[in-house]
Amino acid sequence: MKNDEFRKHAHQMVDWIADYFEDIEDYPVKSKVSPGQITNSLPSEAPFEGEKMDDIFENFKKIIMPGITHWQHPGWFAYFPANSSPPSVLGEFLTAGLGVQGMVWDTSPAATELEEVVMNWLRKMTGLPDRFTGVLQDTASTATLCALLSAREKVTGFKTNQRGFHQKLRIYTSSQTHSSIEKGVKIAGFGRENLVYIDTDDRFALIPEKLEEAILRDLENGYTPCCVVAACGTTSSLGMDPLKETGQICQKHNVWFHIDAAFAGTAAIVPEFRYVLDGAELSDSLVFNPHKWMLTNFDCSAYFVKEPEILRQTFSLMPEYLKTAADEKVNNYRDWGIQLGRRFRALKLWFVIRSYGIEGIQKMIRQHVRLGQLFASWVEKDENFEFTAPPNLTLVCFRWVQKGLSEEELNTYNEKLLHRINGQGDIYLTHTKLNGKYTLRMSIAQRNTQQHHVEKAWRIITKAANDPDE
Numbered sequence: 364m365k366n367d368e369f370r371k372h373a374h375q376m377v378d379w380i381a382d383y384f385e386d387i388e389d390y391p392v393k394s395k396v397s398p399g400q401i402t403n404s405l406p407s408e409a410p411f412e413g414e415k416m417d418d419i420f421e422n423f424k425k426i427i428m429p430g431i432t433h434w435q436h437p438g439w440f441a442y443f444p445a446n447s448s449p450p451s452v453l454g455e456f457l458t459a460g461l462g463v464q465g466m467v468w469d470t471s472p473a474a475t476e477l478e479e480v481v482m483n484w485l486r487k488m489t490g491l492p493d494r495f496t497g498v499l500q501d502t503a504s505t506a507t508l509c510a511l512l513s514a515r516e517k518v519t520g521f522k523t524n525q526r527g528f529h530q531k532l533r534i535y536t537s538s539q540t541h542s543s544i545e546k547g548v549k550i551a552g553f554g555r556e557n558l559v560y561i562d563t564d565d566r567f568a569l570i571p572e573k574l575e576e577a578i579l580r581d582l583e584n585g586y587t588p589c590c591v592v593a594a595c596g597t598t599s600s601l602g603m604d605p606l607k608e609t610g611q612i613c614q615k616h617n618v619w620f621h622i623d624a625a626f627a628g629t630a631a632i633v634p635e636f637r638y639v640l641d642g643a644e645l646s647d648s649l650v651f652n653p654h655k656w657m658l659t660n661f662d663c664s665a666y667f668v669k670e671p672e673i674l675r676q677t678f679s680l681m682p683e684y685l686k687t688a689a690d691e692k693v694n695n696y697r698d699w700g701i702q703l704g705r706r707f708r709a710l711k712l713w714f715v716i717r718s719y720g721i722e723g724i725q726k727m728i729r730q731h732v733r734l735g736q737l738f739a740s741w742v743e744k745d746e747n748f749e750f751t752a753p754p755n756l757t758l759v760c761f762r763w764v765q766k767g768l769s770e771e772e773l774n775t776y777n778e779k780l781l782h783r784i785n786g787q788g789d790i791y792l793t794h795t796k797l798n799g800k801y802t803l804r805m806s807i808a809q810r811n812t813q814q815h816h817v818e819k820a821w822r823i824i825t826k827a828a829n830d831p832d833e
């Protein structure tokens with residue numbers, strides 16, 4: 364493609380994106396295509412001759428767009444959000460234009476140094492102590508895997524990297540934590556059997572006494588406790604593990620303490636919600652996702668560690684072809700994680716933080732929490748609905764209830780109710796199961812969501828529940 368053509372199409376597509384932002388509510392939130400529909404609309408062979416961008420773009424609109432689920436739609440109440448924002452898109456666009464691979468300082472000094480600067484900003488914004496150092500990872504799953512590997516190396520004196528496993532190491536987490544913990548445990552070679560699930564209380568928070576019991580039992584049986592992963596905001600219900608008590612137990616038994624704050628960590632940017640990270644000062648590592656609730660488009664995970672030296676020692680390799688003259692004086696982020704090549708993610712984060720300011724980010728968080736509480740107040744007042752977990756921040760877990768129905772009948776009814784709600788197209792919710800109860804999750808944290816969207820959602824939900832046949 365010639366540069367003048369690039370210029371023309373780039374302008375055209377920026378206009379298309381701006382129109383998309385404006386008209387997003389005209390689309391059904393959740394894509395309505397059936398499995399295989401997109402595949403079947405596309406040729407099975409790659410074109411031999413290059414095609415015109417006008418044709419490619421037309422096909423994007425006709426074939427690809429119907430298969431898109433609109434995460435930036437204000438009726439997005441599913442899972443957790445993956446918020447983008449105009450400044451983030453602009454930063455990402457420049458990143459793509461530069462095409463930088465920031466594996467070491469030398470391969471683009473600004474990529475490394477801007478990352479250091481924005482990670483320091485983020486650390487201060489969330490109130491983490493200044494002995495923590497941050498590095499960007501692609502996802503929370505990767506950050507948690509880094510924590511597990513660092514913990515493994517620390518507890519074995521960096522010998523597992525050298526000799527493989529010689530000890531039975533144990534990992535602890537609550538029965539409510541994210542599936543990425545189990546995945547990380549498998550990848551890091553601990554073995555699924557050495558992942559010990561700890562019971563939770565009626566708020567779906569880890570019970571510290573049970574954790575300590577498990578550690579003591581393992582010590583008696585010749586295991587080595589290696590790492591505890593606590594959740595600041597579980598995925599099902601935003602349950603908050605008691606970080607202080609958990610951290611104290613970890614310190615007492617010399618166990619690595621990792622905090623998965625993927626969604627809820629962002630709340631700490633607001634002074635009145637900073638309590639969510641109380642106890643984080645006791646952790647060895649923590650992750651939260653600006654790509655969820657901080658306006659930065661996927662992917663962008665902030666990983667903080669107390670001792671970066673352990674991270675580097677876990678991952679550092681020094682092949683001749685990667686040595687540079689600056690190695691003694693700079694950070695080479697290839698040693699701070701799994702991959703060698705690194706995207707220039709700090710640029711979009713810098714754009715977002717500067718464009719919104721801390722104030723703008725706080726305003727959005729406060730607005731979402733207010734809407735969460737408002738929605739919870741409607742559920743509480745309506746005798747046809749009940750909470751299945753205590754509402755927390757932006758998440759309300761609830762279900763439809765009626766006297767005289769069995770738990771099984773209630774589960775069936777709520778599952779059908781969810782499908783009726785989502786089939787309608789204006790809103791999208793997802794579900795979970797809490798204590799065996801089929802639960803609707805109302806997660807209110809999309810950047811564009813306003814009060815009238817939440818009011819409309821409640822009208823749709825109550826109507827779908829009360830007039831099932833319509």
Ligand SMILES: *Cc1c(COP(=O)(O)O)cnc(C)c1O
Pocket residue numbers: 443501502503504505541543594596597598623624625626652664
């Ligand atoms: C979303 C989420 C994850 C997974 O995040 P990725 O960045 O997609 O890996 C892990 N833990 C919790 C608590 C989450 O909310």
